[in-house]
Amino acid sequence: MITGKSKVIVIDRCYHGSVDETFATLDETGNTVAREGNIGAPVSLSETTRVVEFNNLAAMEAALKHSDVAAILMEPAMTNVGIVLPESGYLESVGELAKKYGVVWIIDETHTISVGAGGMTALHNLKPDFLTIGKAIGGGIPTGTFGMTTEIAAAIAKKIDREVIDTGGIGGTLAGNALSLAAMRATLSEVLTETAFVKMIELGDRWSDGVAAVINECNLPWHVNRLGARSEYMFLNRAPRTGAEAASVGDFELEQYLHLRLLNDGFLLTPFHNMALMSPYTTESDVDAHTEAFRKMCVELTS
Ligand SMILES: Cc1ncc(COP(=O)(O)O)c(C=O)c1O
Structure with a gap:
């Protein structure tokens, strides 16, 4: 107009x-x-x-x-x-x-x-x-x-x-x-206060560091992308540059497995992607428990 x-x-x-x-x-x-x-x-x-x-x-x-x-x-x-x-x-x-x-x-x-x-x-x-x-x-x-x-x-x-x-x-x-x-x-x-964001972003980093360390330990060709309080891992060994590149590494079957596997350990991921978003009420022990469940799953997947 x-x-x-x-x-x-x-x-x-x-x-x-x-x-x-x-x-x-x-x-x-x-x-x-x-x-x-x-x-x-x-x-x-x-x-x-x-x-x-x-x-x-x-x-x-x-x-x-x-x-x-x-x-x-x-x-x-x-x-x-x-x-x-x-x-x-x-x-x-x-x-x-x-x-x-x-x-x-x-x-x-x-x-x-x-x-x-x-x-x-x-x-x-x-x-x-x-x-x-x-x-x-x-x-x-x-x-x-x-x-x-x-x-x-x-x-x-x-x-x-x-x-x-x-x-x-x-x-x-x-x-x-x-x-x-x-x-x-x-x-x-x-x-969503500035104080809450400081804590949420620290936890987002803690989640990403934990997941990245497991990816490294299990030698998986995956990568963690960070966006403040939000993090996500992708089936690509580096950060994608375009949407087409990110879309091309999607793996529906693998995602379905990961989501179900983590749900069995008490972690409900978003219905698509492998994404986590920290809330003002998320704790360090929540994050560490996810890292442990993620580690268990990745060890099973690669052994
Ligand atoms: C980037 C973005 N913009 C806008 C929306 C809002 O869409 P809707 O109002 O249809 O939920 C979404 C929903 O996920 C979104 O991801």
Whole structure:
């Protein structure tokens, strides 16, 4: 609406919730196509979306040069295909490219808030035009929110006629409801505090160190990726650079086994990936008990 452009750039293998236009990938010839399982897209994704690989600035600039792009929507670190961290300077350069081409830069901090209060945007002093976040900031109460610069807010306001604001696609019956707002206030002021983050990140490191030591001891070609209070191991012997690379080492059967095996020892992993997220109530002994169970499993797997 603000830019008059029709397309959004997303990162290959991204996830931003059930948004048809972002469930896109590149086919072998580099065309934007719907991802396997995206069965509801109302129009061909080549009309709405351009896909680029994470950590690839040349591809980002090439996509922007088409001059049909309204916005870049991205997580500052990929989290939904396993963790893929940005290379040094990548995020700052994406921000500069967005400015250069007059494109709105949207950062999705829904998961990357695990690095600390303010997420990666604060950690790297990034200056996106928009920021979206949800889930964790409501402490279990369904919620989501988005922030924007005053310039963007003014550009939107200029196009909104208050008498017909309800037809603008903003809001909905429960938007801004008191329960969600109270949950966000309580979570941000009393649960996800800076003090809690210090402890959660220390525990995240303890979890990663334990898992990495076992991987090393058992000589497994696996790697632990860290994102503050969140950690995850992947079936690749180094950190992946792109979503496609992370996706290519997924092993559904092995994951099913690991999850069931650890569940038998009392550890419920996320339903996909091999991810752990420390809470303000996680203890060192919880982490060490996981390391021991993980060790037992890896020794069994490799002997
Ligand atoms: C990065 C990211 N953004 C947004 C969402 C929110 O999606 P939804 O509201 O559909 O749960 C998710 C959900 O997992 C997510 O991983």
